[in-house]
Amino acid sequence: MYNFDFVKPATVDEAVKALGDEDAQALGGGQTLIPTLKQRLASPSKLVSLTGISDMQGVTKDGDSVVIGGGTTHRVVAEDAADAYPGLAGLAGRIGDPAVRNRGTIGGSLANNDPSACYPAAALGSGATIVTNTREIAADDYFQGMFTTALEEGEIITQVRFPIPKVSHYSKIAQPASRFPLVAVFVAQYAGGVRVAVTGASNNGVFRWSEAEAALSQNFAADALEGLTLPADDMIGDLHGTAAYRAHLVGVMTRRAVTAAS
Amino acid sequence: MTQVSMTVNGKQASGDVEGRTLLVQFLRDAQGLTGSHVGCDTSQCGACVVHVDGQAVKACTMLALEAEGAEVSTIEGQANADGSLNVIQQAFQDHHGLQCGFCTPGMVMSAAALLKDNPKPTETEVRDYLEGNICRCTGYHNIVKAILAASGQDVSAIAAE
Known part of the structure; x- marks a missing residue:
């Protein structure tokens, strides 16, 4: 990997400022970015670690939603969201392996939008809101194809707000070498209808299966x-x-997720 | 170069590193702690697992500078104070939980992290937890047995399988 400068700001404002430098890149838990740098697929001049920003950490319940700081690790989501939103916690607790879950963050996963990542399915399947340092983006507008999102250069995911469904489940077939989903589906039933989000399958990244949503909204079986x-x-x-x-x-x-939803 | 400073196995460790220096490089090359192995360098194999602030991480997928101020534990810090093997290490020896031994440091560190969170895991829980630790001798059976034995559970049933 090529060399770079490393900074670890303590506030969002400092991080935004540091990201203003040419070729600066945000670093979450690094579980995707560090391997990418090793392969020289990216060569930032500066890495801005977001893990020292206390405002971007943790899981809180806010009315009918669960709000997760952008720098929160998968492990913390798996443990601390288990009561409020078990479908989401179940997804977070099955990402990668335990050591990866101790480092990888929700903001990093959503900003990268790997077509086989787990979190995009939860965000899209929950109709989540991606909160950044400048605005709020609905999940339906946020995911724009493989490795492509609505984020602007230097924009940071500070929080993700998930409306809590009545029932939900994430079913995945792991690709045995990478541990990423070969195909995985997040199903969530809300008062207003059912959402079905699919990851790992499409060349366009995560997507909603609208025919299944319509059928399941009529009859959740x-x-x-x-x-x-x-x-x-x-x-x-x-x-x-x-x-x-x-x-x-x-x-x-999708059928397995519906059957297992609780 | 930037100065980095952390606690490794209870001792202060510091040195000058580049931004790109990995934690495992700092441990192996600067500190001489070559017990943490680099098997794949792609965060798949888990031979480099160490604990950072009590949590298992892959030291090949963390920058040394990210560990500034952290408490790091490596395989070299696992033995008892008198130098004898700790209960997990001893169980690996007793149950032949290693063949070539390359993956063993990571296996032992992952096992220690598991047993800290879950002192009496089931066989399935052990196997799930080791998802990110690869043994290319395919010695999983005895590794799982060793970890269950280290947790104080009877392993005669799984020995018979």
Whole structure:
């Protein structure tokens, strides 16, 4: 990896200022960015660690929502969101492996928007709000394709606000080498309807399966999905699974998530 | 170069590092603590697992400067004060929980982190927890057995499998 300067500011304002430098890059837990730097796929002049900002840490319940600081690790979400939003905590507790969960952060995962990451499914499947240092972005507007988001240069995810559903579940088939989802589906039932978000499957990154949402909003049962299939055209096909296999798995994971939702 | 300073196995450790210096490089190259192994360098294998402020992390996927001021524990700090093996290390020896030994430092550090959070794990919980520790001798059976034995549980049932 090429060398860089490293700073660890204590406030969001200081971090924003540091990110104003040319080729400066925010660093969450580094569980994706550090491997990326090692491969020389990125060469920032300066890394701005966000893990020293106390305002961006922790899980709080705020009315009908759970609010998570952007610098909160997966482990903390898995433990501290378990009562308020068990579906979300269950997802966080199955990301990567224990050592990765001790470092990786929700803000880092959402800012990167890997097409196979877990958190984008929870954010989109919950209709979450991504709060940054300058504005609030609805999840439906935030995810804009593989590794692409609505974030501007130097914008920092300070919080993520998740409306708490009646029931939810995240079902995933892990790709055994990387531990990322081969395909995973987050299902959440709200008073206003059901949301179904799919990760790992599409070349366009996380997406909502609207036909399944409509069917499940009528009847929240795995049977309601009978006969529903997704076209394989936009699905990822690689040595781990063909596009048709992934399209099939979306149906399987959705049914499992509905059955397991609690 | 920037000065970094942390506590490693209870002793003060400091040195000049670059921004890109990994924690595992600082431990191995600057501190001479070569027990933490670099197996894959891609955060897959877990041979470099150490504890930072009590939590298991992959030292190849953390910058040395990120550990500024932290309490770091490595495999070199695991033995009892009199130099004898601690209960986890002894269980690895008793149950043949290592073959080539390359993954062992990471296995022992992950096991220690698991048992701190969950003193009596089930076999499934042990196997789940070791998801990020790879043994290419495929010696998982005895590793799991050693960890269950270290937790004080009877391992005769799994020995018979």
